[in-house]
Amino acid sequence: VGFLVRFILAWLLGLLALAAFPQIEGLAITATLKSISATTLPLDIPCRIVGSSLEIAGANLEIITDCTPIMATLMLWSAMIAFPARGHWRALGMLAGLIVLWLYNIARVLVLAFVLGRQPRWFNFVHIYLWQTLTLGVVGVIFALWAARERRRLA
Amino acid sequence: VIRFLVRFLLWSTALALPCLAVMGPYQTALVNAATATYALAGVKSRLEVDLHEPMSVGVFIALCLASQTAPARLRWRAVLTGIPTLFLVALLCIVWLVGMQRLLSDYSGVSARLVARFVETTGETVPWIAAPSLWVLLLGRRGFPHA
Numbered sequence: 001v002g003f004l005v006r007f008i009l010a011w012l013l014g015l016l017a018l019a020a021f022p023q024i025e026g027l028a029i030t031a032t033l034k035s036i037s038a039t040t041l042p043l044d045i046p047c048r049i050v051g052s053s054l055e056i057a058g059a060n061l062e063i064i065t066d067c068t069p070i071m072a073t074l075m076l077w078s079a080m081i082a083f084p085a086r087g088h089w090r091a092l093g094m095l096a097g098l099i100v101l102w103l104y105n106i107a108r109v110l111v112l113a114f115v116l117g118r119q120p121r122w123f124n125f126v127h128i129y130l131w132q133t134l135t136l137g138v139v140g141v142i143f144a145l146w147a148a149r150e151r152r153r154l155a
Numbered sequence: 156v157i158r159f160l161v162r163f164l165l166w167s168t169a170l171a172l173p174c175l176a177v178m179g180p181y182q183t184a185l186v187n188a189a190t191a192t193y194a195l196a197g198v199k200s201r202l203e204v205d206l207h208e209p210m211s212v213g214v215f216i217a218l219c220l221a222s223q224t225a226p227a228r229l230r231w232r233a234v235l236t237g238i239p240t241l242f243l244v245a246l247l248c249i250v251w252l253v254g255m256q257r258l259l260s261d262y263s264g265v266s267a268r269l270v271a272r273f274v275e276t277t278g279e280t281v282p283w284i285a286a287p288s289l290w291v292l293l294l295g296r297r298g299f300p301h302a
Contacts, residue, residue: 004291011284012277019273071280125175132210133167133217136283137160144156 006082014074028068032105036063039106054109059117061109069105073098076139083143085150093146104138159221166217174213181209185242189249204249207282212241215286225294233293244285252278 018024033049040047040056048055053062061067076097080090115126182204193200219233255274259267 001292004288008284008288011280015276015280016273018276019269022272065276066279071276071283075280075283125171128175128207128210129168129171132207132283133171133214134164136214136287137164137167140163140287141160144160148156 003082007078010078010081011074014078018070018074025065025068025070028070029063029065032068032109033063035102036106036109039110045110054113056110056113057117059113061113061116063109067105067109069098069101072101072105072135072139076101076142079139079143080146083147083150085147089146089150093142097142097146100142101138104135108135159223162221162223163217166220167214170213170217171210174209177209178207182206185245185249188242188246189253192246192250193253200253206245206249208245209241211245211282211286212238215241215289218286218290219294222290222294229294233290237289237293240289241285244281244289248278248281 029052033052033054036054036056037047037049045057046055047057052064053060065071077094080093080097083090085093112123112127116123185206185208186204189204190200215237216234219230219237222230225233252274256271259271259274
């Protein structure tokens, strides 16, 4: 219960910080657009940034806050802050988590773009599934692996 | 840990399709319950919601079924308690979101914008944290896979 209370408090504080500094979301959107565009270059996938939208392989996707890894990162960081761990291990976990979630998000948006371009009727399902279920799974994997290593050290 | 996560992903993938199938009726039920809640308070309302519910219910059931370290009876009890609880959480979330939006519509300025954004993001992310939080609460340590 203690972990849960700390987790919810950290999550609410994070949301409050996001509301107080909307620039963070703006930065996340810009960085998401640029990183996806950069990823498509070596993969030889046609990609163009138009405002806050991406044109990838015939599909047009508008990138909003939910399309960035910001909420997933906030959830992971809240869990890591709530979990008793050494300071440097926590910092390392948060940094590694951010990188993994960023890469996962690029893959997620690319998959969504391809589904929208090739199988648009599956888009709704894939979007919801990837956004909620798989993202939660990825956050869970990162947190569980990180926490398990810390727990082994404490045992 | 990895086995648990594989089980969770398999269960949640299997449950995603039925959740999507009942999404329409489930959200209609949520809207009806929210409208009735407002009617109880003497407020007339006509609501429309676009949530991803009941995906969080699917995620929660998947977490419970994947928790093989907990006794089966406890897992099923958690599932049966969790489903109505998550409906209630989604209902409270809608009531909170709509209520705050109405309240804030009379105000402008930086603080009102800050509160509105906070309320919006809270509502958007509640489904994300409700399922795992409830799982931790109902199954506690017994739900966690042994490292």
